[in-house]
Amino acid sequence: MRLGFRAGGISGMIGDQEWEEGLAARSQQAREAWRAAVKRVIRRTLVFLGVFGVVAALASPAPYIIEMPGPTFNALATMDGRDIITIEGAKTYAGEGNFDVLTVQTRGGPESLPSWIEVFWAQLSSENEVVEYSKIYPAGVTKEEQQAETTQMMLDSQRDAVAVALRNQGYKVDSVVAIDSIKKDGPSFSKLKVDDQILSVNGVEVKWYEDITNVIADSGGNAVDIKVLRGKQEKTVSIKPVLDTDGKYRVGIFVGYRYEFPINVKIDLGDVTGPSGGLMFSLSIIDLLSPGALNGGKYVAGTGTIAPDGSVGPIGGIRLKMIAAKKAGAEYFIGPMTNCDEMVGNVPAGMKARAVETIEDALDFLSDIRDGTPISPTLNCPATK
Numbered sequence: 132m133r134l135g136f137r138a139g140g141i142s143g144m145i146g147d148q149e150w151e152e153g154l155a156a157r158s159q160q161a162r163e164a165w166r167a168a169v170k171r172v173i174r175r176t177l178v179f180l181g182v183f184g185v186v187a188a189l190a191s192p193a194p195y196i197i198e199m200p201g202p203t204f205n206a207l208a209t210m211d212g213r214d215i216i217t218i219e220g221a222k223t224y225a226g227e228g229n230f231d232v233l234t235v236q237t238r239g240g241p242e243s244l245p246s247w248i249e250v251f252w253a254q255l256s257s258e259n260e261v262v263e264y265s266k267i268y269p270a271g272v273t274k275e276e277q278q279a280e281t282t283q284m285m286l287d288s289q290r291d292a293v294a295v296a297l298r299n300q301g302y303k304v305d306s307v308v309a310i311d312s313i314k315k316d317g318p319s320f321s322k323l324k325v326d327d328q329i330l331s332v333n334g335v336e337v338k339w340y341e342d343i344t345n346v347i348a349d350s351g352g353n354a355v356d357i358k359v360l361r362g363k364q365e366k367t368v369s370i371k372p373v374l375d376t377d378g379k380y381r382v383g384i385f386v387g388y389r390y391e392f393p394i395n396v397k398i399d400l401g402d403v404t405g406p407s408g409g410l411m412f413s414l415s416i417i418d419l420l421s422p423g424a425l426n427g428g429k430y431v432a433g434t435g436t437i438a439p440d441g442s443v444g445p446i447g448g449i450r451l452k453m454i455a456a457k458k459a460g461a462e463y464f465i466g467p468m469t470n471c472d473e474m475v476g477n478v479p480a481g482m483k484a485r486a487v488e489t490i491e492d493a494l495d496f497l498s499d500i501r502d503g504t505p506i507s508p509t510l511n512c513p514a515t516k
Contacts (some may be wrong), residue, residue: 151430170464192244193509196267198260198448200455201234203432210401214507216415220394227424230415231432232400232408233455240265241274258454269376280385281404283311286423287387288405289398292412294390295441295490299413300420305391306439308337310384311454317383322368327359329386339439340386347372347380355382388439407446409437410465413490414497425494426463427501432445433465433493441490445469450477457482463500465493471512478510486510 206215207226238253239245244264245253253259268277294304309328313319329337332346333355347355354371372380397409398412411433418425434452436444446452449470456464457479465486466474471486483506485496492511500508 143508151165152427159288191247193247193250194264195239195245195250196262196264197238197245197249198235198262198451199238199253199258199375200451200458201236203231203233203455203459203461204400204403205229205231206398206411207418208397213399215398215400216412216419217397217399218394218416218419219396221420221421224422226415226418227428228426229430229432229461229463230411230418230426231410231430231456231459232403233432233452234433235402235451235455237267241268258451260451279312283387283405284406285400285408286407287311288407288409289412290388290390290429291439292398292409292437293392293396293416294439295389295409295437296413296420297392297394297396299441299490299494302393304393306388308340308343308386309389311387312385314383314385317381318370318373319383322370323357323360323384324361327361327366328389330358330360330365332357333380342475347382350380352380357382396411406436406444407434407452410435410443410467410487410490410493413437414465414493417494424501427497429463429500430459430461431463431465431497431500432459432461435465435467435470435487437490443467443469443487443493444487449473453479453484463496463506465496466494468512471510474510477511483508484510486512 186283194485204210204215207228207230209215238249242412250261253261263407268274294306297304307328310323310325312325313323329343331337332343333350335342335346337343350372352372352374354369356367356369356394358365358367360366370382372382396416400408414425414431414433432452433456434446434449436446445467449466450473453464453466453474461482464478466484466486468488474484474486485492485506487493487496
């Protein structure tokens with residue numbers, strides 16, 4: 132028996148094997164190339180996603196508020212074509228120079244927070260302050276509630292400023308303490324009403340705001356009896372104080388002074404809110420009621436709350452307000468003594484400043500300006516006197 136193969140058959144079998152081996156090799160190369168391509172795509176995708184993630188993170192909202200110097204307003208001048216201060220019932224004099232009220236503007240709020248990248252750039256500028264969101268908008272306080280509170284502060288500061296100015300000019304101004312607003316769901320809600328005049332707390336006669344807060348602070352959380360005059364009727368209610376977030380006992384009311392003014396003084400600063408314009412309002416009213424230029428015709432800017440007794444209180448953002456004053460062209464600056472720690476070392480070059488405790492201190496500073504008395508660079512602050 133002969134066993135044999137045709138040459139062609141053998142060669143054909145050998146060719147098929149080589150082709151299959153080549154195909155396998157090419158398939159392996161293709162798979163490796165495909166895997167390499169996939170890896171490149173994955174790497175590029177990861178890089179893109181990483182960059183995108185960083186960008187997205189930087190663009191995401193940050194729990195901060197950015198504060199910066201705001202616009203300034205000369206209280207002796209006009210705003211939108213109307214006088215900022217109008218006086219009826221007394222002789223007035225034209226104001227000279229400037230008594231600028233200063234403001235701080237903000238970036239961010241409940242409806243739109245700044246991004247992390249905005250916060251980062253703000254930190255690099257000496258003309259910005261970055262503040263924790265919760266310090267501007269405390270938990271549980273809505274934007275509307277805060278707006279209402281700062282608006283009320285402006286109204287109270289205007290009334291107090293008028294009272295201080297008129298008393299300085301010799302007018303008799305009587306006052307009482309009354310409720311401006313009541314915290315919703317607070318211990319006084321439904322018991323007291325807006326415009327209730329507070330006569331006494333636990334038998335202590337109320338003439339000043341502190342007469343209320345001192346008694347409540349010492350209550351230890353025990354109920355206090357608050358006597359009010361509502362319309363023409365007296366009424367006494369018992370209210371149990373609660374601890375606020377700052378650890379102080381409160382009854383959830385905001386009070387202010389009500390005055391009987393002998394003349395009509397109106398202050399209109401548009402949408403500007405807050406209490407920090409009180410000092411400059413008082414000085415401006417005194418100037419308009421007095422012959423001559425109280426500021427010597429100079430450019431004076433300032434800030435500070437004003438209390439009915441003429442004391443000047445602390446404000447926020449004073450460093451930014453000094454920058455705003457300098458940019459506006461102010462030659463002189465008046466600020467509260469209680470803000471000395473922020474004023475010292477931050478007064479812009481070329482601007483002369485004085486820290487004051489009372490309206491009389493501010494008037495003394497203006498007298499020095501008029502007389503050309505050299506202004507001490509120490510600001511009159513306790514640590515640098």
